Amino acid sequence: MTTLRETLSRSRSDVPFDIVRGAYGELHVTNLEASQHFYVDLLGLVESARTPDTLYLRGWEEQTHHSIVLRERPKAAAARLSFRVRTPGDLDALERSFAERECAHERVTGELAGMGEALRVWDPFGFPLEFFHEIARFPTQLQRFDLHRGAPIMRFDHFNIHAPLVEQTTDLWLDLGFRCTEYISTDGDDERMTGCWLTRKPLVHDLAMTAGVGPRLHHLGLATADALGVLRACDQLAAAGHAGAIERGPGRHGVSNAFFVYLRDPDGHRVELYTGDYYTGDHDHPPLRWSVSDPSCRSFWGAQAPDSWYDESSVVLDPNGEPTPLRASGVDERVARSVLMA
Numbered sequence: 001m002t003t004l005r006e007t008l009s010r011s012r013s014d015v016p017f018d019i020v021r022g023a024y025g026e027l028h029v030t031n032l033e034a035s036q037h038f039y040v041d042l043l044g045l046v047e048s049a050r051t052p053d054t055l056y057l058r059g060w061e062e063q064t065h066h067s068i069v070l071r072e073r074p075k076a077a078a079a080r081l082s083f084r085v086r087t088p089g090d091l092d093a094l095e096r097s098f099a100e101r102e103c104a105h106e107r108v109t110g111e112l113a114g115m116g117e118a119l120r121v122w123d124p125f126g127f128p129l130e131f132f133h134e135i136a137r138f139p140t141q142l143q144r145f146d147l148h149r150g151a152p153i154m155r156f157d158h159f160n161i162h163a164p165l166v167e168q169t170t171d172l173w174l175d176l177g178f179r180c181t182e183y184i185s186t187d188g189d190d191e192r193m194t195g196c197w198l199t200r201k202p203l204v205h206d207l208a209m210t211a212g213v214g215p216r217l218h219h220l221g222l223a224t225a226d227a228l229g230v231l232r233a234c235d236q237l238a239a240a241g242h243a244g245a246i247e248r249g250p251g252r253h254g255v256s257n258a259f260f261v262y263l264r265d266p267d268g269h270r271v272e273l274y275t276g277d278y279y280t281g282d283h284d285h286p287p288l289r290w291s292v293s294d295p296s297c298r299s300f301w302g303a304q305a306p307d308s309w310y311d312e313s314s315v316v317l318d319p320n321g322e323p324t325p326l327r328a329s330g331v332d333e334r335v336a337r338s339v340l341m342a
């Protein structure tokens with residue numbers, strides 16, 4: 001029988017497309033002015049473009065057009081998880097791959113500012129994905145220290161999703177050429193995974209999943225230059241009267257080693273400010289396992305995440321733009337931890 005570690009150690013080098021990294025997230029927000037205040041005035045993201053109902057924002061290091069797209073709509077939702085591919089031809093190979101899985105998919109061109117052709121896909125679990133290559137460029141402002149504002153946020157780093165079928169969802173991403181760097185699982189013979197970190201770029205992850213009610217987007221991870229940037233963001237939010245936006249942390253993760261804070265935007269979408277993970281470019285390194293009973297896995301200093309962090313997430317949209325129906329997860333990290341620690 002194949003063990004979970006053996007399953008997660010498989011690394012495919014034969015996939016006929018090359019996904020470079022998680023590139024941006026598209027969120028539906030109910031009040032664009034309120035969102036602009038949060039993401040631009042308080043967190044310091046750079047405005048790349050704006051239409052009456054859409055705001056395109058990027059980090060200071062980002063050379064592609066946007067790290068986040070905010071579109072004003074009647075109901076808040078996570079509209080898209082978007083990945084950049086290495087060449088335009090990668091879209092054809094990806095389209096064949098998802099067509100074989102009988103997934104809904106479509107090509108769009110120029111629907112969003114700064115973008116060329118993109119492939120949109122609803123994966124077998126209902127997550128709305130996008131793959132693209134062509135996008136307008138900006139010069140990096142990494143060293144425009146004279147202009148930096150906010151944390152500052154440097155670039156998009158990762159998606160974290162709430163997945164009810166966490167093992168099956170992980171299999172899909174392994175088939176797409178992602179590698180598992182770390183995971184959390186229960187102890188004993190009936191080992192169950194409660195969290196998984198998957199990557200294409202040589203850092204800890206482009207996509208993480210947490211076992212839970214889904215499909216939903218748990219958070220967008222945004223990279224800051226250093227831990228002081230995370231603390232500066234907290235100070236600035238509190239001083240501006242937005243201390244209530246700070247949901248969890250700041251602190252250091254066990255998994256990934258990153259310094260972090262989780263924030264909730266005006267619509268409740270969760271964003272993580274994240275910095276200080278590590279190199280993962282050696283493809284034969286085995287995944288690092290954390291026991292769910294280890295209190296340092298989620299927070300290295302032992303603090304437990306609040307229930308809201310486990311229970312609340314952003315709904316995702318189906319091909320008709322409606323919220324995708326939810327299903328329960330077969331494993332809950334908190335329950336597994338309390339049983340094991342009793």
Ligand SMILES: [Fe+2]
Nearest residue numbers: 158160221272
């Ligand atoms: Fe994260």
